[in-house]
Amino acid sequence: MPRIAIISIMLEVNSFSPVTKEEDFRNSCYLVGDEILEEAAKAAPILAREIKPFIQAMNESGAWTPVPTVCTYYEPWGPIEEGFFKRYLAEVRSMLENEGPLDGIYICNHGAMAATHDEDPDGELYEMVRQVVGPDIPIVVTVDLHANISERMMDNADIIISYKTNPHIDQPERAVEAAHILRRMLAGEQFSKSLLRLPITPPSVRLLTGSQGTYADAIREARKAEQENDGLVSVSVVGSFSFADLSKCGMTIIAYGQEEAANDITKKLARDIWEKRDDFRVELTSIDEAIEKAVAAGRSGGAKKICLADVADNPGGGGCGNTTGILLPLIESGAENVCFGLFSDPDVAAEAHERGVGAVFEAVFNRKPAYEFTQTFAREVEVLHLSNGLVAGRRGCRAGRTMKLGLSAALKMGGITLLVISRRMQMYDPALIEEFALDIASFSTVALKSRGHFRAGFDIFFDDDEILEVDAPGLTTPVLTRFDWKALPRPCYPIDEDTTWDPLLK
Ligand SMILES: [Zn+2]
16 A cells, blocks of 8 residues: 655745744644644645645545645745754654655645745755655645746656646645646656746736636646646646745746657747736736725715725735735725725734723724834724634635634724734635624725735625725735845846747747
8 A cells, every 4th residue: 555645834935024933833734643634634624725635536546545744834924944944854854764665745835935044945845855765756746826946846856736726726626636646656657847937927916817818828728738638747837926036936837748748838838928928017006096996985875896905915925914005095085884804913903802892992003013014003993893713714715724813803993894813814715704794795895905815705796897906015016126136037027028038949
């Protein structure tokens, strides 16, 4: 019976955000050995969403013995602290050595980490695993669509499969694919690899796959090639995560299968994308226009509704979740019937819990403004509803997975119902509003902190033309020319408009 190790570390790093520490991972999800299997058996595990379907697909495709090691996770934040990362590596390493011999490895990884000591901790992990198991044991990896793929990652993994949806809703499908490819490799099949990196660092708002556009077209082509070409096993168009600010950033096409077929498809997709790169330019709505529309929606007596996306403070991309660029003008405007969230402020959330439902008090927000773009302000609020912050996702990227918000409260502040949480979380899911006994459809404006994943949860409430991506300041603004890049490869499009590249020469 093949013995298959399961390893997972998920962190998307925004190099402009504060360092991610051990306590961040441990308070979020840090499971070892059999704890992983126990958690995966629950209806809504806290684990990365791939792990449960991977285990199910392995169960359904034959006998095997799972060897769970360490699975950890944290919401996107700054570079991983070296000491913790080394301890994580050592713990996984000793488990692999003690549990050996192994027949295969599944690594469930985000793929866009950076560390305080190194720009490629994902590659460091794969390399360590390869050293332990040797050259002949298959290592199959799944990564996020925003992974930054290094040569070291490619060299040490047999297969890297990236998500094909943005918002990301296909983790289960990719995990099942990983299990099936692993089965083929256990039966003796081997596959050639091909990688092509483009000098394109696209803003994530231009990487949506549900609509038309250069990226969505490339993903469709990749799927078609996988299905129709017997010489191909897996084709990924990895969007990259620019805010990691690393030399390995840049959209990457990776393909596996027969050598010629894999090389042909990477070149074809790269050429198609390069020709239509204009589509990666960003247009956002100004704060003034957004506020005007919110005021009008509030006065329309239910005839109009809008959704304002604070794409520049997306905790799902390393945003701190407490910037005030949209919130303060909204308060000043007197806009009515607004739901705003999720706003990260542990002090106010704790005070609301101490005072209780119905209490009215002067809340001081952002008491210790540790980050740029957050402003201290005070307003009278009424406590509408309290929650312990454990919420099972019901729709979109976090469906079937439990999210931890910490102590949370819905506060009434003039025309605004503000959802305050203790642990940064982007607004993934309608369940995160419904948790506070609120009816989303009753609001004229829903203003949320998310770059795009909300779309998969809130599509039942808002059409695309009712959603405005607002140009506020923040650590995740899609206007990439506003950053002082240190390591991002330059020139790269669209930051450098005149970037040249000849796909035929590559
Ligand atoms: Zn992503």
